[in-house]
Amino acid sequence: MTDLENLYLAILNGNLEMAENITAEAVKEQIAPQLIIQEYMAKAMHETGKRFEAGEAFVPELLMSARAMKGALDILKPLMVGEGTKGMGKVVIGTVKGDLHDIGKNLVAFMLEGCGFDVINLGVNISSDKFVEAVKEHKAQIVCLSALLTTTMNYMKTIIQALEESGLRKQVKIMIGGAPVTEAFAAQIGADGYSENANAAVALAQRLIAG
Amino acid sequence: MTAKERVKTALEHRNPDHIPIDFGATSVTGIHCKIVEALRNHYGLEKHPVHIIEPFQMLGEIEPDLQEIIGTDCTPLFGPKNMFDIDESSVHKQTTPWGQEVLIASGIDLTPDKEGDVYIYAKGDRSYPPSAVMPSLCYFINAIERQPPIEEDQLNPEDNLEEYGPLSDDELEYYKHAVQKAAETGKAVIASFGGTGLGDVAFIPGMGVKEPKGIRSVAEWYMSTVMRKNFIQEMFEKQTDIAIENYKRLWETVGNQVDVVFTCGTDFGTQNSQFCSPETFRELWLPHYKRLNDWIHSNTSWKIFKHTCGAVVPLLPCLIEAGFDIINPVQINAKGMEPAFLKKEFGKDLTFWGGGIDTQRILPAAKPEEIRAHVWKQCEILGKDGGFVFNAVHNIQANVPIENAIALIDTLREIRNA
Secondary structure, three states, X not given: OOOOHHHHHHHHOOOHHHHHHHHHHHHHOOOOHHHHHHHHHHHHHHHHHHHHHOOOOOHHHHHHHHHHHHHHHHHHHHHHOOOOOOOOOEEEEEEEOOOOOOHHHHHHHHHHHHOOOEEEEEEEEEOHHHHHXXXXXXXXXXXXXXXXXXXXXXXXXXXXXXXXXXXXXXHOEEEEEOOOOOHHHHHHXXXXXXXXXXXXXXXXXXXXXXX | OOHHHHHHHHHOOOOOOOOOEOOOOOOOOOEEXXXXXXXXXXXXXXXXXXXXXXXXXXXXXXXXXXXXXXXXXXEEEOOOXXXXXXXXXXXXXXXXXXXXXXEEEOOOXXXXXXXXXXXXXXXXXXXXXXXXEEOOOOOOOEEOOOOOOOOHHHOOHHHHHOOOOOOOHXXXXXXXXXXXXXXXXXXXXXXXXXXXXXXXXXXXXXXXXXXXXXXOOHHHHHHXXXXXXXXXXXXXXXXXXXXXXXXXXXHHHHHHHOOEEEEXXXXXXXXXXXXXXXXXXXXXXXXXXXXXXXXXXXXOOOEEEEEOOOOOHHHHHHHHHOXXXXXXXXXXXXXXXXXXXXXXXXXXXXXXXXOOOOOOOOOOOOOHHHHHHXXXXXXXXXXXXXXXXXXXXXXXXXXXXXXXXXXXXXXXXXXXXX
């Protein structure tokens, strides 16, 4: 019998191989993917995030946990198709046009995914048209915009305007983040929220979905 | 007091006649070419294409006429090649995607593709995939990660050291002439010899390498600081060996005509945290930094300049212990980087080279009058009893309203004359 506490520890310690092996074993034993995700993976990611916020873990540790989580999730995903998953919600995330920074954005994406959100990661240098298309295609409930530069953060406003013009603004909540971005900037450009790190982003997304 | 004396006095933590100023002496204290042109136009200086002295960030040359207006006390000594390992001695006229005519290294072609993106090639060789890109709507260049598949048992630190090696006689000859020219300005000479940045993620992707091997993805590099510590130790050890040998020859060549060496731009801070704990810093970086810095202090008159962005308060004692004299850019709006606290806690040991104006929230966004008050306040706090060279928090970016850049320059003149 697989001890799934070890999956929790593998993700917390960023051990990809161990996370994959335990997950594969759990699948063989027909443990429900949702149980594995909610009871072990999400909790491990939450603890990693807490350690990051407390200054006990840093970006490298967060990246390693995210990688281990992703490895485990990739094993579970094919089993969840058509299962009618009770996901937390659908998120479209990307770094805005003109900006190629992706580490922080990816950490937010991984953390959301690890905590049960269905995440569509568009990548970097994403135009307003592409965000609009993705929201339409995936019927997203949340849009996450990232920018690391003072020269690109204003493009977030362009994206929000494009979502308004396409009539999609009311169906999505918009979250923003990135080094120069602030709560005040979020309010100024009409976003629904700002978070200063990946852990806080999950909490914010959960609040926004709950309405 | 000459410009050079002013800087040296500040570096000795004594009061100069007024606060020394740097704009343009390093790749982290410069001004974007778009703003350099706007300033030249505003002050009615001769109109000609701005020379790009650092293409990665598209920094413009601040020529003597503009230096005089800004009141700069420092002059750069850059190497003969840029980040893409392209020779800087030959330039050609190019138009940037935002329509500015510039002079840039001949190996760089700024013609955008149909998406509006500009691609840069290591050593200017287009027979290999591009090593960097300036996407449309971006005002500088970004590395393209070309991470080959990693096989743990095949990893060799030498692969990440391909771009580091002994200086050639030609390079030393270049420095011999370049330093004379720099010294003739009478300003403090700030040298960026290169090769000494340990794990700087600006260099990890190897933008000057045609086919990079080893660990070349930034995320993979960060994870390596936890899971491949032996690899990193060995790489830093060898890189420092090479650096010390090069520095011996550079000291023989340029001697005390150089005042400050910018050795390392590895960022240890994020907006709110650090990239590693003090324990990891002590384990991975400190011994190597200390070895190079001890050599410099024992054998030369150079002061050592360390750049790290972000909230680095927990690491500042380690950087002091490692022997750095100068910290830049002093990101005063990052968590815990409160100027009065920094000056009180670390001002005896470190010269603050930067922190003169917040470039995330003040310079691009505030009103000119707010800029004036902010700059005065920063100078009063950080400039007390020397130990401060005025510079913004990192380079002045392309989106800064010109009236704000002018307000900054006007305030510096007020402070000089006060």
